[in-house]
Amino acid sequence: MRICSIIIGLLLSVVTWAAEVKSPNGNIVLKFSLKDGRPTYSMTYKGKDVVLPSHLGLELAKDKHASLGLGERDLMDGFTIEKEETSSFDETWQPVWGETRDIRNHYNEYAVTLMQQWRENVKSSRPGMQLQPRRHHRHIIIRFRVYDDGIGLRYEFPQQPDLNYFIIKEERTEFAMTGDHTAWWIPGDYDTQEQETQESKLSEISSRMHDAVNWGNSSVAVFSDTGVQTSLQMKSADGLYINIHEAACLDYATMHLELCDDFTFVSHLTPDATGLKGCMQTPCTTPWRTVMVSDDARDMLSSNLILNLNEPCKIEDTSWIHPTKYCGVWWEMIVGRGSWHYTDDVLSVDISTFDYTKSKPNGRHCANNETVKRYIDFAAKNGLDQVLVEGWNIGWEDWANMWKRDVFDFVTPYPDFDIKMLNDYAHSKGVKLMMHHETSSSTQNYERHIKEAFELMNRYGYDAVKTGYVGDIIPRGDHHYSQSMNNHYLYVIKEAAKHHIMVNSHEATRPTGLCRTYPNLVGGESARGTEYEAFGGSRPDHTCILPFTRLQGGPMDFTPGILETKLSTWSDNTSWVHTTLCGQLALYLTMYSPLQMAADLPENYERFDDAFQFIRDVACDWDDSRYLEAEPADYITVARKAKGTDNWFIGGKCDENGHKSVIRLDFLDKGRKYDCTIYADAKDAHYETNPKAYTITRKTVKAGDVLKMTEAPGGGFAISLMAK
């Protein structure tokens, strides 16, 4: 142990730092230098080490195209410093939707231009002279932005003769941690993020990997027994919360982290079908690699670092983008009582020739006129904006994992779904239908149909689409998180924007804050959502981890609100929801999203109508958000002020151990009174044994009052505060 410390001490002592950049409040210090020609950085927070000296660089791939001139030299070492620039930035901007009305983007920046030089002996064009030396020089910029809550760094590649095109073999960005931190991680995987989060010491990742990946999803593509995904939340022994993620991943492969010797993570990009990681043309940049840090876990949740590192909104007219509360024809199929497909009477279908009108309906197809009308009535009655309908379009009989390219056409309804009538009916009641485009990961097929699909949406008045990427990618060999797939998701977002359509992508790559630039990306899945409560369940602490990890990059369509937690009361499914009923209500606050589903069946909401009142009331766009309490995997309590109002909503969610909260209402307007409704776990409530025991209390409160809440094991609470 002592020897280790001495070695680290020596290592630190030999680095002569070329630059030192402080965050605006001085808490974070970023240092940069070249160590034997290798770019190296480190980071401290309030004087404590966060990232020990870590190398930066990229390995390039050789290519058969000589014209690329690649792979002669990696972008790893042999650098000299050519230029250094420091600057400061302070701006406040307003998101189209978000947790707060204003977001401050305040950082100090350090950009260092590095040069690589080498000689190559090339054949002379003049006769007689055999070989002539030719000088090469390459320039790259590493840019650091140092915020009070973390740092971002990225590689920039200006256009230049000796670096015009290149192929990335691997990015080698290191994050050397200071010790054996506790980490909340999911296995590094090229195709899924739906595993349950593991909590372990860094040193335990390897031994825990087998259990972590052994969960039966068809698309598993784990690359290493120490590979994990980002955003990775950690906590150090000395109480620092550290989070590694990325921002603005545009036309670049998604980054994973591989724990190498000791406690050093190294970036690992998602490959394409040939195993390479990226085809680049200068000028270009990598995404930002981010390290957030604080000694207060709440800062992890309130941070806007990821959004701030993305480009401002590129959509000029955003008037058609709006927060949305919706219900949907969905849970019934997820639980297994109904089906997406129309007929059981066929081995497989070719949608270009199969005649559904002559096939025998299975009687369980949910997206039928009668059911959808019932959902529309329910939405209209309860102030929900939209009704998602899954299984409306032909092709579901054999849609997944068959390597079918032409699985859906996205425009042809099943015979029992009258698209015109239903949209007309919905609109007559002030409700919209929400479109569903499951692609079955056949992206080529989706891109072929996307324009007609969006035109159909425009024709019938849909303005939001839930996309899906279940199963393996077609073109075969590609992965969900590769450069080309990330480009595909962005292509869909951009095409949708042209048609004034909001996008909610399921099974797509995890977000990196692109919703700032393209705010029609209103939601996404990219994690283990509520559906898993019907597939055996998720741990009660799951939703106390996701805001620290998955939600760093953007909102999640988690689909909360399952008030009937015991599915066997209405289906053959023996799974049950691993929260209390009030825990479900709390998620509308703790899992921020401008797109919130009321995911349970209308008939279940009718049975718990008094509790459903909270879902009717709660906003999904905010002027302000205050994280009152937070500890990863333990509890989260947040108060939010509804956009354009003086109403506040508070939610608290805890793990299997329960939690007691003391909430000081010091954020309310002074001198104003509020109608307060408290939805709380009953005294004997318990997510396992008594989940549906709850109390509803009404009173009048004012600024400075204190509310004492007790959350049951796996429970939570929800409070509405309506300004009088």
Added chain:
Amino acid sequence: MRICSIIIGLLLSVVTWAAEVKSPNGNIVLKFSLKDGRPTYSMTYKGKDVVLPSHLGLELAKDKHASLGLGERDLMDGFTIEKEETSSFDETWQPVWGETRDIRNHYNEYAVTLMQQWRENVKSSRPGMQLQPRRHHRHIIIRFRVYDDGIGLRYEFPQQPDLNYFIIKEERTEFAMTGDHTAWWIPGDYDTQEQETQESKLSEISSRMHDAVNWGNSSVAVFSDTGVQTSLQMKSADGLYINIHEAACLDYATMHLELCDDFTFVSHLTPDATGLKGCMQTPCTTPWRTVMVSDDARDMLSSNLILNLNEPCKIEDTSWIHPTKYCGVWWEMIVGRGSWHYTDDVLSVDISTFDYTKSKPNGRHCANNETVKRYIDFAAKNGLDQVLVEGWNIGWEDWANMWKRDVFDFVTPYPDFDIKMLNDYAHSKGVKLMMHHETSSSTQNYERHIKEAFELMNRYGYDAVKTGYVGDIIPRGDHHYSQSMNNHYLYVIKEAAKHHIMVNSHEATRPTGLCRTYPNLVGGESARGTEYEAFGGSRPDHTCILPFTRLQGGPMDFTPGILETKLSTWSDNTSWVHTTLCGQLALYLTMYSPLQMAADLPENYERFDDAFQFIRDVACDWDDSRYLEAEPADYITVARKAKGTDNWFIGGKCDENGHKSVIRLDFLDKGRKYDCTIYADAKDAHYETNPKAYTITRKTVKAGDVLKMTEAPGGGFAISLMAK
């Protein structure tokens, strides 16, 4: 040698043939049987063996998706005969365009249904019982069509529980030749067919492979040193002409042939990025595998076997499809005097942001208003229908082999190409422009833009597009001739048909007669075209081979008509055309295509205006065609009757040895007189030393007259016979 014969004798003797099917005239006999449960066929012609007993079957790949139930058993052996059906068919149909007005489709058919059965021990759902046997049975059909000029065979997979989806590891269709035939072959390759044809014995293929592939194309993907492409033309020692190819390759990988032990070819399919060969969903079929045979080489050229094995036309209204003679802004760039790109002043471009109006023109950009107008004038003056313009659209600065996905947008012209003015100008003169869509093999990009691209064509009055697939395929890892790429080419053809656009695909997969089903596929390249005369040249016998090989599947946009055979007379290019001037004229007859280019520069045609008269006159659609003489790689002479007229045109083309033809005009209308113009090599003409020496003779002829023609080494002749 004797031992070999004995073994073959024994082999033949043990096969008890289950079925024997004769061609309508009895010359061809096809036999089929199961040999130890393996499907086996053989074929004779006039009592001579053509295909010795050869196995049929497919190897299937295992897949991670258990639902596919694959790979338990290959489709190779263990078969029993379940059902046999024989039938006859005789029909005459009319192609939209073609070599003859009527095509007879006359065959005897044998379809054998084969069954495979096996047991599997599966877990019982009932407790107590551990394993229960489950019976599987699969049914496939092998269908043979026996014509007077060859056979077609294919595998058919009906929809069935035990064969619903499957993945092909390899197709194992054997073609056992009888001896060491002479073959005209190009190396088996997943990405190019532009090699020069090799003439060798089968036994010499392996030793010749290295030289055959060593030719500098960037996309070479040779899979074996005995792999060759189809159509493969052979000649046996006893004088049989044998040709192996395929018909109706739709959504299936292109087949190559690998010469295994002795003289047996086995099919080898083009893989996808993961190395597998095809994802299938029943009901489905493979393409037809064809063996043509005759003791007269001319029958190889007049055969309609490939067309007959394709489905009838699927385009209802074909009125917009028409044969086309065109010139184009093209040869000048191929030779190197001009450029496709607009500016040299940039390392690379991003077409979404690069401002061409602010870039420095290189002064060599050919697709400019002035040049295009000159070509329009030339076309109008000489009765050419269209003017192809390459390099009209932005993105050519760095278009090839850079792994650029977004290389072209197919709608934005360079600043010096006024798309509206030029189309208006052309139309005012009765000429159309021909569109050019080079995709740089970034098929994802092309599919994203194809609708806008075709809409632009409709808006400006284009009705034909030349597509191009230079370089490696994007998505990376895929190949030009894979199942997914073959599907892409067909997608383009179908989308084009929706927009009433004719397609001429360059660097795409070699054709298999799909132009019968989709006659808007008016041309293609898929072989070594005239452009190679500017890249060092092709052998003089090249065009005496192509009609036996490449043209079997459909017409080629060979771009003949280079009358100025010495390129250095007008450029810095030291290459020269390896034919005489008259040889170039002959190609308009011997290389059948409904799409014929007059490929030379207008100023060169003006210099040889008397010879150019033949190009002005010659038709490119025919009521009748008579192959008068033919020998692979030696000479081809053909007479064709122009569609809807009594005019005939005759062309003769020979190899480097010259050729003497005696042409009996017995096909002319009796009692009618014809103005005959003969374009012949001058006495001392020679493709190398004196290529541009020609004579033009005019006379009046009638049926029964005889013309004696002498073709110079690398020469040819062209004759027009205009009915009086």
